[in-house]
Amino acid sequence: MTESLDLAGIGIGPFNLSLAAQLDSIAGPEVRFFDRKPQFAWHPGMMLPGVELQTSFLKDLVMATNPTSPWSFIAYLVAHKRFYEFLNADFEAVPRREFARYLAWVAENLPTLHFGREVREVSFDGEFFKLSFDSEERLARNLSLGVGLAPHIPAWAEPVMGDRAFHSSEAAYILDNIEGRRIMVVGGGQSGAEIVLNLLLNAPAGTEISWISRRPNFQPLDDTPFTNELFTPNYVERFHALAEPRRRATVAHQKLAGDGISTSTLCAIYRRLYELRHLSVEGPQTNLLPHREVLDLAQEGDEMRFVMRNGFDGGIETLDADALVLATGYSFALPECLSPLGERLALDENGLPRLAADFSIQWDGPADCRIFALNAGRFSHGIAEPQLSLMAWRSAMIVNALMGQRHFDLEHPAHFMYWTGEDNRAQPAGASALRA
Ligand SMILES: Cc1cc2nc3c(=O)[nH]c(=O)nc-3n(C[C@H](O)[C@H](O)[C@H](O)COP(=O)(O)OP(=O)(O)OC[C@H]3O[C@@H](n4cnc5c(N)ncnc54)[C@H](O)[C@@H]3O)c2cc1C
Incomplete structure (x- = not known):
């Protein structure tokens, strides 16, 4: 068994890849990410001719919180000497094949990623998580669960x-x-x-x-401006603060915003x-x-x-x-490999993990040993969760929680939208006539 890690990532889809790319800019934490696939591939089974991204390419792995990262989509275009041709092509939506190549390029270049390594089991020894692979084990203080969704x-x-x-x-x-x-x-x-x-x-x-x-x-x-406000950190924070039944009802009304x-x-x-x-x-x-x-x-x-x-x-x-x-979609399920922790994780009435604002699963273990869950929080953080839109911000939130400090500045000013009475009170004097 080699030395313990500060964080081990299970699964390398775009979401853990984003976290790995954000962590790449930070000296200190020892992190490794593992995927069972032999190499990175973004939904290869749906890579049909002509398919397009439903999101702006600016919502890449890092840009929203770390625009000088070498792992942005723009950096990929420059590294591949196609910046001007990409602009001249004037795509209304970026081909998914191009975005998949960008993701694969980042995956090939980050030293913390390991492919062909399926995490079979995760247990907890009171101090560390123990990840078991086919022929080795690793200890980690924190986990980041990026196993994606299962076909429904x-x-x-x-x-x-x-x-x-x-x-x-x-x-x-x-x-x-x-x-x-x-x-x-x-x-x-x-x-x-x-x-x-x-x-x-x-x-x-x-x-x-x-x-x-x-x-x-x-x-x-629905790709219109006010609907796109649902895909902002501001909205996600307000959404997470709602009571659980209200969140479910809200998500049910927002189908066409994400799907x-x-x-x-x-x-x-x-x-x-x-x-x-x-x-x-x-x-x-x-x-x-x-x-x-x-x-x-x-x-x-x-x-x-x-x-x-x-x-x-x-x-x-x-x-x-x-x-x-x-074409009946996907849903989140806790992976088999976490079964040894099963009883210790707080689940909601639908069997989904209860997530804190920083995306860590509530559990009965020590507070400094966290299991961050990515793409598991549709009903805790809202409909942006399964989308690429906020992955750079979510990764930055997790980095800040992991580091125990404000490494990324995630403060944002008050928005146009007053989702709560609190939002209204936060406006400068005279900016709103609403009485909350
Ligand atoms: C066809 C398609 C197109 C999409 N297009 C868009 C879009 O245009 N815009 C948008 O915002 N969103 C889009 N999405 C939604 C979302 O961006 C993707 O689903 C995204 O891939 C989610 O990333 P992820 O990292 O959570 O999971 P995934 O990409 O599913 O990756 C999970 C990884 O975990 C690995 N894994 C699982 N269990 C283990 C284990 N025990 N050990 C090791 N590895 C494991 C898997 O091998 C896999 O590589 C699309 C979704 C689909 C299905």
């Missing part, structure tokens, strides 16, 4: 998962060779839309694509449908089925029969298909 498979789909039914996280490997003429895509978010567009562009004539969404229509991401379809993808789908219908272009047939909820799925041989409720007219409908793509 609805209960009705579980019995059919396999060759002809798969989650969107595997789409790039399977979509081109999908078996079956009638393909059902379930899910009205960005992944569902990207898969439908891909099929509309590539599936041969004679294919029938059905697209189901529980939402009342195929709805756009709608990019307008460019909606337009591309609509234009392709137009070409196929009116301009004599050969391609697949389409059934667009918004406001449908799948109630049941029966399998007979290779055929699947879906039973759905139509939320528009209240009717019950059935539809047959040969293949199923589930």
Whole structure:
């Protein structure tokens, strides 16, 4: 066993990568990050041709709190000698492939990252966390859990998962060779839309694509200024201070702020449908089925029969298909490797870890041994949690907590929006007429 670490990171997706990049600028803490994958890869199973980032490239790993870091997206462009060409390309949205290459470049260059190392088990000996790998162990004072989200498979789909039914996280490997003429895509978010567009562009004539969404229509991401205020540290701090039931209710109302379809993808789908219908272009047939909820799925041989409720007219409908793509999203679950700590972690009534403002899980261990959880706080820190938007700020919060000092200056002035009466009282005298 080698010397103990100040922090061990489990998983190296963009979120722990951001923390590693922020820590790279700080002398002192001994940190290491581990991932089971052989090398960095950002959602490779959804890297379909033409897919775009839904976030500004300025919301990169570091920029928002550490603009002079060598690990910014701009630094990547300069290092790869494509700064001017990138500007001239004038992308409305950055290709996801480009952002993935940026992330991989940072991952290749940070010395604290170790790939091909799955954390099998984490226990606590009263002073240190002990991380067990296949053939070694490491001790660490603090952990940062960056294991991402698990694909969500609805209960009705579980019995059919396999060759002809798969989650969107595997789409790039399977979509081109999908078996079956009638393909059902379930899910009205960005992944569902990207898969439908891909099929509309590539599936041969004679294919029938059905697209189901529980939402009342195929709805756009709300990317307007006041909605984007939900993706600011100011909002996250106010949100975290709310009572738990109120947070859940708030998140339920904010679906389209984080999980709608990019307008460019909606337009591309609509234009392709137009070409196929009116301009004599050969391609697949389409059934667009918004406001449908799948109630049941029966399998007979290779055929699947879906039973759905139509939320528009209240009717019950059935539809047959040969293949199923589930674009049904992802959710957080505590990873298996933390089981030895299970009883000691404070969980909410839905089994999710209770997170303090600094993203550490509340537990019964010593206060200076923390488990920071990234991407686990949709219901504690709000809808920005699973997005890239605030990763640089969240990492800076965690660095400050780890260092026990204000290494990053995260103070911010009062905002336009008075989320609470407190916000109103914080305004300069005369700036607001609101009586709280
Ligand atoms: C297709 C897709 C596109 C997206 N596009 C955007 C976007 O444009 N804008 C935006 O804001 N957000 C986007 N998101 C949301 C979010 O940015 C990503 O999901 C992001 O990858 C989350 O990062 P993460 O670090 O939490 O997890 P992940 O990227 O999932 O990484 C987790 C890592 O943990 C590793 N791991 C897990 N368990 C262990 C273990 N026991 N030991 C070692 N390693 C382990 C895994 O191998 C994996 O590499 C997108 C999400 C998806 C699915």
